[in-house]
Amino acid sequence: MITTLHIKNIGIIDEMSIDLNEGFNVLTGETGAGKTLIIDSLGIIAGGRFSKEMIRKGENYSYVELCFYAPENEQAMDGNIIVSREIYANGRNLCKINDRMVTVSALKEFMKTMLDIHGQHDNQFLLDPTTHIRYLDNFVGSEMKARKQEYQALYQEWKSIKTELKQNYGDEKEKERRLDLLEYQLKEIQEAELTVGEEEKLETARRKIENNEKIQNALGIAHEQIEMQGIDAISTSIHALEKICGVEEEIETILNNLKSMYYDLQEMGRDIGSLKEQNEEAGENKQEIEDRLDLIYSLKRKYGNTIPEILEYGKKVEAEIEKITNMDGYIKTLKEKKQKLEVQMEAISKNMHDLRENKAKELSTSIDKELSELEMQNSKFQVRIEYNTQKEFGPDGLDRVEFFISTNIGEEAKPLHKIASGGEMSRMMLAIKTILANADEIPTLVFDEIDTGISGKAARAVAEKMKRIAKTHQVICVTHLAVIAAKSDYHYYINKEVVCHHTKSKVKLLKESEVIEEIARLASGENTPIALEHAKQLRAS
Numbered sequence: 001m002i003t004t005l006h007i008k009n010i011g012i013i014d015e016m017s018i019d020l021n022e023g024f025n026v027l028t029g030e031t032g033a034g035k036t037l038i039i040d041s042l043g044i045i046a047g048g049r050f051s052k053e054m055i056r057k058g059e060n061y062s063y064v065e066l067c068f069y070a071p072e073n074e075q076a077m078d079g080n081i082i083v084s085r086e087i088y089a090n091g092r093n094l095c096k097i098n099d100r101m102v103t104v105s106a107l108k109e110f111m112k113t114m115l116d117i118h119g120q121h122d123n124q125f126l127l128d129p130t131t132h133i134r135y136l137d138n139f140v141g142s143e144m145k146a147r148k149q150e151y152q153a154l155y156q157e158w159k160s161i162k163t164e165l166k167q168n169y170g171d172e173k174e175k176e177r178r179l180d181l182l183e184y185q186l187k188e189i190q191e192a193e194l195t196v197g198e199e200e201k202l203e204t205a206r207r208k209i210e211n212n213e214k215i216q217n218a219l220g221i222a223h224e225q226i227e228m229q230g231i232d233a234i235s236t237s238i239h240a241l242e243k244i245c246g247v248e249e250e251i252e253t254i255l256n257n258l259k260s261m262y263y264d265l266q267e268m269g270r271d272i273g274s275l276k277e278q279n280e281e282a283g284e285n286k287q288e289i290e291d292r293l294d295l296i297y298s299l300k301r302k303y304g305n306t307i308p309e310i311l312e313y314g315k316k317v318e319a320e321i322e323k324i325t326n327m328d329g330y331i332k333t334l335k336e337k338k339q340k341l342e343v344q345m346e347a348i349s350k351n352m353h354d355l356r357e358n359k360a361k362e363l364s365t366s367i368d369k370e371l372s373e374l375e376m377q378n379s380k381f382q383v384r385i386e387y388n389t390q391k392e393f394g395p396d397g398l399d400r401v402e403f404f405i406s407t408n409i410g411e412e413a414k415p416l417h418k419i420a421s422g423g424e425m426s427r428m429m430l431a432i433k434t435i436l437a438n439a440d441e442i443p444t445l446v447f448d449e450i451d452t453g454i455s456g457k458a459a460r461a462v463a464e465k466m467k468r469i470a471k472t473h474q475v476i477c478v479t480h481l482a483v484i485a486a487k488s489d490y491h492y493y494i495n496k497e498v499v500c501h502h503t504k505s506k507v508k509l510l511k512e513s514e515v516i517e518e519i520a521r522l523a524s525g526e527n528t529p530i531a532l533e534h535a536k537q538l539r540a541s
Helices: 035-045 104-112 122-127 129-140 142-166 172-192 198-210 212-242 249-284 286-303 307-325 327-373 422-440 456-469 512-524 529-540
Strands: 002-010 013-019 024-029 061-069 080-088 093-097 100-102 115-118 380-387 399-406 444-448 474-478 490-499 502-509
Touching: 002 035, 013 035, 013 502, 024 035, 035 061, 035 080, 035 115, 035 444, 035 474, 080 104, 093 104, 100 104, 104 115, 115 422, 122 422, 129 142, 129 327, 129 380, 129 399, 129 422, 142 327, 172 286, 172 307, 198 286, 212 249, 286 307, 307 327, 327 380, 327 399, 327 422, 327 456, 422 444, 422 456, 456 474, 490 512, 512 529
Parallel strands: 024 474, 024 490, 115 444, 444 474
Antiparallel strands: 002 013, 002 061, 061 080, 080 093, 093 100, 380 399, 490 502
16 A cells, blocks of 8 residues: 655645555545645656646656555565656656666556556546457456467567568569669669778868868978978087087087987978878879768768668668569568468467456456446446457457446447446446456555546445445545545545745645534535534444
């Protein structure tokens, strides 16, 4: 179960911690106080989508953290599991399970086993027949999950082959046209004889040529000054000092140094002269370099952003040419592989169909029982499965599953979207969630305004159902109905206040006397003696 929910910088919530408990936890409060933001935060930590508009104004990130008490879970440390998700305005996500970084998808998979959220959109989701097969498969359990994983791996490969067969280059003329184009592209790439790193060297050489005049001028001046001024001056100095070499010992040292400088300058002069000649030769190659770079740029526009990409494209072209050249044999191989996959897929699909058929009646009976307890005693729920004998494979096999219901005695069962009212949909979703949660052993169920479209006896039945569920699961419920709030084990009140020109959402765990007052407010809008007495009766019933 969830022991603590910590939220930071989401909507009007600057920072909030809620210590939750076992049993039935109810959240009520004024419209716009932040109840939905709390449910949204649970959706975020469950791996759901996040919009940057949810980040509190003036902040650049949002943070949600959950602490679970789950001593039987293998990931628990001292019985606890801490899950967190930090999301920044630039889209960066940081997800952790027990301080170990995980991906959003890994977080989502883990949270599926810990938390089930019924949001306001789920009723519409249930009206879509394409989703019904997922509910049934979840009810079937782990064996179906294993078969589905096996099937979907084959299905993806089959789809890829099917797409490739469709792209069979049309008729013979289309094949010839494609082959001509590919051979032209391959020839153009091969004749260019590109080498990795070549473009960078050519760019360097071109920059050097573009500065050649300046370089040549500088090298010429340096060479001339060394030859005409430096070497001649030192040579004259050497000749002068050699005449008095024996006069003083220090003169001999100076003379030796001058001779060393003379030889160094000669070496420098030769180096500068050689460099000057090389630059003169490079200048002559300018047009050749430009032509080569133009060719590379032309190929980049057609085949890739870099030389390695162009060369890789050439390999793909070569492989495709070989494939087209040997097309008949290649198509035959693909068809044989596709047929083999279909045999495997059909066998698994039949196995999945049997699993679904075996569990469909049990699911229908279970939902009928739940609906009966929710003041829909005359309803008859059906799970209908159609097996596609034409072998038109889909992502879930060859079955099409759709839920039907008859809400009155003597009426023919019809698809959900043609018959169910808003209140009936809320109760059906509660029934399905209850059954699936028991099957999957999900410890915490969250209901966001499950009371949509219900009142009177139906509302009381929903309240009693949720109270019973809370005996085996932790239940967290946002409600506007007094009859549901009255069944709470723990009642949290959400309100908002303005502090320093900023609206903040606050949460408070109510004492029993405050619970009575809140139930009275929900029931009548004010805390009159009659309303308070009615609230006490609801609480006691």
